[in-house]
Amino acid sequence: QVQVMEFGGDVVQPGGSLRLSCVTSGFTFGDYNMHWVRQSPGKGLQWVSFLRWDGREESYADSLKGRVTVSRDNSQNTLYLHMYNLRPEDTAVYFCARDGGDKTYSFDSWGQGTLVTVSS
């Protein structure tokens, strides 16, 4: 079955950097577009980033542009989120989600998330 698991969450000081990983199994990773979505404590969901199946198109939420970069390694079935110049408001659980495909533009499989805490 489809499995998505995020790793790399940590406590980071303001201005610091972090790389999150999303390891997948149970489907042909290289055939699917992927996303990152985050959820601040007690708050709602916020779409963060999109990466096309071949890694050649990417997009970001305006609030994170210039401070995050998404990448993937299709040979390792893994998606990454590189985060820079972190701010306290970036504190959140970061979810990796598979795009539903077939032009559904939805998120059909999610990991359990990894917690990033930005604090001095």
Next chain:
Amino acid sequence: QSALTQPASVSGSPRQSITISCTGTSRDVGAYRLVSWYQQHPRKAPKLIISEDRKRPSGVSNRFSGSKSGNTAYLTVSGLQAEDEADYYCCSYAGSDTWVFGTGTKLTVL
């Protein structure tokens, strides 16, 4: 990329029906047939329950249905059950490979 507007909370008794609204703009909800809905229980990952405005993924109960009128999408849950108590989020494609979520609605089953 302003969040779509949802009511903060809705409630209903078992076996009743409730509807959650999701209001966006002509640049997102009203522009595409690409609103999806997600159910999230406490401390769990979100689960897709509706895609493309009204399509139910395999395995999702037919008590969940989606619709849309203009810039507002709706999720209806019929025959409420205790297990439906959760947070619900809408999400719309907003063009140029961007997406926007709703503010979220807490459903309480009385």
